[in-house]
Amino acid sequence: MIEVRGLSVRYGRTLAVDDLTCTVKPGLVTGFLGPNGAGKSTTMRAVLGLEVPASGEALVDGRPYASLRRPMRTMGALLDAGAVHGGRSARDHLGCLARSNGIDRARVTAVLDQVGLTDVAGKRIGGFSLGMKQRLGMAAALLGDPAVLMFDEPLNGLDPEGIRWLRGLLRSLADEGRTVLLSSHLMNEMALTADHVIVIGRGRLIADAAMNALAAHFQGDVLVRTRHPERLTAIMRAHGATVVTEDDGAQPAAQPAAQPAAQPAAQSGAQSGARPAALSVHGLDASEIGVLALSQGIALEELTPRAASLEEAFMRLTEDSTEYRSESGTAQKEAVR
Numbered sequence: 151m152i153e154v155r156g157l158s159v160r161y162g163r164t165l166a167v168d169d170l171t172c173t174v175k176p177g178l179v180t181g182f183l184g185p186n187g188a189g190k191s192t193t194m195r196a197v198l199g200l201e202v203p204a205s206g207e208a209l210v211d212g213r214p215y216a217s218l219r220r221p222m223r224t225m226g227a228l229l230d231a232g233a234v235h236g237g238r239s240a241r242d243h244l245g246c247l248a249r250s251n252g253i254d255r256a257r258v259t260a261v262l263d264q265v266g267l268t269d270v271a272g273k274r275i276g277g278f279s280l281g282m283k284q285r286l287g288m289a290a291a292l293l294g295d296p297a298v299l300m301f302d303e304p305l306n307g308l309d310p311e312g313i314r315w316l317r318g319l320l321r322s323l324a325d326e327g328r329t330v331l332l333s334s335h336l337m338n339e340m341a342l343t344a345d346h347v348i349v350i351g352r353g354r355l356i357a358d359a360a361m362n363a364l365a366a367h368f369q370g371d372v373l374v375r376t377r378h379p380e381r382l383t384a385i386m387r388a389h390g391a392t393v394v395t396e397d398d399g400a401q402p403a404a405q406p407a408a409q410p411a412a413q414p415a416a417q418s419g420a421q422s423g424a425r426p427a428a429l430s431v432h433g434l435d436a437s438e439i440g441v442l443a444l445s446q447g448i449a450l451e452e453l454t455p456r457a458a459s460l461e462e463a464f465m466r467l468t469e470d471s472t473e474y475r476s477e478s479g480t481a482q483k484e485a486v487r
């Protein structure tokens with residue numbers, strides 16, 4: 151388990167982590183999300199004792215990382231895949247780590263196999279791609295067979311096969327009861343990988359929730375297709391819905407005042423020959439829309455609940471806390487707090 155309690159980390163005038171409290175539990179893959187500069191890497195560095203907090207603390211299995219007697223056996227971490235000696239082979243690199251941490255050399259062979267680097271174990275790391283270096287970093291983190299694992303942006307540099315492989319590895323590690331924390335910018339990938347998410351912005355906690363709960367909280371809309379968009383829009387709005395016409399080539403829905411709700415279809419602008427109009431509806435669920443349409447004798451040609459993607463949920467959660475945002479096509483850094 152990783153516990154972060156009231157953690158604040160300051161770089162000069164920049165408060166990189168601001169009174170952050172969260173717990174990363176065993177048996178789950180936990181995604182650590184946040185826009186650029188949110189403080190994810192700084193938090194991870196603080197967990198490893200590489201930053202001195204201005205206040206608060208970060209504990210690994212109840213103790214500061216620096217006080218662990220055999221740290222690699224308690225927690226494995228990958229912060230920067232490039233921070234390796236390029237002149238060594240993968241096997242030598244892991245061998246040195248194993249020797250200096252009192253870890254059985256047999257683990258080197260085991261973790262090389264686990265990350266799929268056995269065939270290139272004798273090659274110089276300097277010739278490795280970023281994806282191969284990520285795998286080597288994973289191997290180093292796994293070397294001590296630790297119960298807690300933490301990876302900063304491990305998906306960077308992995309191809310689709312590598313991403314699928316990593317997803318499987320993280321799942322199996324969590325299923326073994328380990329604590330698994332990973333940061334990533336790839337929100338929709340995180341939706342496939344993580345059971346739980348911790349979202350931060352400007353160093354502060356924004357959300358700490360099960361992935362399912364986050365998706366449910368940010369409910370999507372319902373897509374409705376009908377040849378009677380005006381009447382249906384009017385009745386749905388009268389029941390509190392927000393209705394937007396989707397621009398997919400069909401005619402737009404008119405304002406609700408344009409047609410009395412109960413007019414027969416023949417007199418109410420029914421688009422009998424045209425393609426059905428597509429309406430995006432918030433505020434009513436699919437069954438409520440179906441009942442309303444039936445009560446008005448309106449035929450529906452499609453009624454599809456659409457879940458909000460994690461990407462959309464993330465954008466909505468963090469829209470007030472992005473450090474970098476695009477203005478007039480230029481990425482600008484906002485004033486330091």
Ligand SMILES: Nc1ncnc2c1ncn2[C@@H]1O[C@H](COP(=O)(O)OP(=O)(O)OP(=O)(O)O)[C@@H](O)[C@H]1O
Pocket residue numbers: 161164165166184185186187188189190191192193473
């Ligand atoms: N060594 C440093 N010196 C000064 N400021 C720093 C330093 N490291 C990070 N910062 C600042 O601290 C804040 C948090 O940065 P951090 O790298 O932790 O964010 P992040 O969420 O990991 O971002 P990214 O996803 O872009 O890596 C940012 O404002 C960053 O500019």
